Amino acid sequence: MIWNPNKECMSRDEMRQLQGKRLNKLVNYVYHNVPFYRNKMQAMDISPEDIQSIDDIVKLPFTTKQDLRDNYPYGLQAAPPSEIVRVHASSGTTGNPTIVGYTRKDLAVWSEVMSRALTAYGVTRDDTFSVSYGYGLFTGGLGVHYGVENLGATVIPTSTGNTEKHIRLIRDLKISGIACTPSYALYLAETLDKMGLSKNDINLKVGAFGAEPWTENMRSEIQERLGLRGFNIYGLSEIMGPGVSYECQEQNGSHICEDHFYPEIINPETLEQLPLGEQGELVFTTLTKEGMPLLRYRTKDLCSLMADECACGRTSVRMGRIMGRSDDMLIIRGINVFPSQVESVILEIPEFEPQYMLVVDRINNLDTLQVQVEVRKDFFSDDIGRMLALKKRLSDKLKSVLSISADVKLMEPNSIERSQGKSKRVIDKRNI
Numbered sequence: 001m002i003w004n005p006n007k008e009c010m011s012r013d014e015m016r017q018l019q020g021k022r023l024n025k026l027v028n029y030v031y032h033n034v035p036f037y038r039n040k041m042q043a044m045d046i047s048p049e050d051i052q053s054i055d056d057i058v059k060l061p062f063t064t065k066q067d068l069r070d071n072y073p074y075g076l077q078a079a080p081p082s083e084i085v086r087v088h089a090s091s092g093t094t095g096n097p098t099i100v101g102y103t104r105k106d107l108a109v110w111s112e113v114m115s116r117a118l119t120a121y122g123v124t125r126d127d128t129f130s131v132s133y134g135y136g137l138f139t140g141g142l143g144v145h146y147g148v149e150n151l152g153a154t155v156i157p158t159s160t161g162n163t164e165k166h167i168r169l170i171r172d173l174k175i176s177g178i179a180c181t182p183s184y185a186l187y188l189a190e191t192l193d194k195m196g197l198s199k200n201d202i203n204l205k206v207g208a209f210g211a212e213p214w215t216e217n218m219r220s221e222i223q224e225r226l227g228l229r230g231f232n233i234y235g236l237s238e239i240m241g242p243g244v245s246y247e248c249q250e251q252n253g254s255h256i257c258e259d260h261f262y263p264e265i266i267n268p269e270t271l272e273q274l275p276l277g278e279q280g281e282l283v284f285t286t287l288t289k290e291g292m293p294l295l296r297y298r299t300k301d302l303c304s305l306m307a308d309e310c311a312c313g314r315t316s317v318r319m320g321r322i323m324g325r326s327d328d329m330l331i332i333r334g335i336n337v338f339p340s341q342v343e344s345v346i347l348e349i350p351e352f353e354p355q356y357m358l359v360v361d362r363i364n365n366l367d368t369l370q371v372q373v374e375v376r377k378d379f380f381s382d383d384i385g386r387m388l389a390l391k392k393r394l395s396d397k398l399k400s401v402l403s404i405s406a407d408v409k410l411m412e413p414n415s416i417e418r419s420q421g422k423s424k425r426v427i428d429k430r431n432i
């Protein structure tokens, strides 16, 4: 099923025309309502008339998280305060939070794109759907919530916390869909186990997982343990929240709601636009947003775009999995390491739980990487020979994938802290 075939299956030509028209309108709007953009455009000697088609987008300035921080709280807002009906904020670990205001129309667009996503996963009005992203300033909870309502399914706003009660609800209300972070999905699976229940006692069919990077191996793990099919959902608060892109039944990249969010991939160093298929930093322009529209917002997320036809019938450009964020990338002894690479390796070895932590340090001027990983209950033993062999198996695999050696530390079952929201997998002591 396709929620909005008019938009999701538009011909490429028509889509580009629509994007051009919307970009032209957007540039006029921000030029006249956001001094930040007017100043930037004037400094670059461009005016709204220079932007006629979507190809002209390369003439426009970029926007960064730092720009949002510098203009905290409402400096980049284009709509007057009386038009803003909701505000979300993304925390970030340092500096001012990013404040995002939505108009009534922005919220309608958000529900629309979320309904597209849920429909692509196979969710219908007959489903009962639990939203287990945090409700509050984080966009996950309310964003998915209104999408489920807009679609007409029944929403159960479980949020996070109280996982045992949640599992009882999943069982008793025959909840068929769930949205949460992949790490919370694992935590649910563990709790199910602890309660003496299994996937056969519940009726979950669909999971909408996102808000943090996850790998194919993680998908198989969660699917196996919860007995559902897991789909990717991507988004970021600055652009909207969840629903910027979503997987379909083909699960070959995530379809971008391109009529609202125009994607580009750039080389993060030269800032040049890269051709389709190449890996680089993802950049979005919000084509229809009223509250806080952004021109060429640099997400720092690294991925590639695909435009070949998808068997599902949707024509939109798709994005591959997020490899990581450019600011998550660890440089260890000069070599680039993404936590997701380590995750993939760990999940290929059945003796390990998908629970791990990377500890990076600098000892005697040399970077060190320690990979702490939990051994599964049924494999954990005091047979030292067995444990050493397991440790060596992981070290060798990591070495061949990462090209640097890592010190593997085997951990007891349940010793690494579980996360209900976005998980933290790296401790970089070099920055402390």
Ligand code: DLL
Pocket: 090, 133, 139, 140, 209, 210, 211, 212, 213, 214, 232, 233, 234, 235, 236, 237, 238, 241, 242, 243, 299, 301, 322, 325
């Ligand atoms: O995480 C919005 C969201 C909520 C998306 C629920 C999906 C589901 P922020 O807190 O602003 O917004 O964080 C955005 O999270 O730039 C990515 O680095 C990361 N991220 C989000 N979805 C995915 C995903 C929400 N599916 C940042 N895969 C983004 C990998 C993701 N990373």
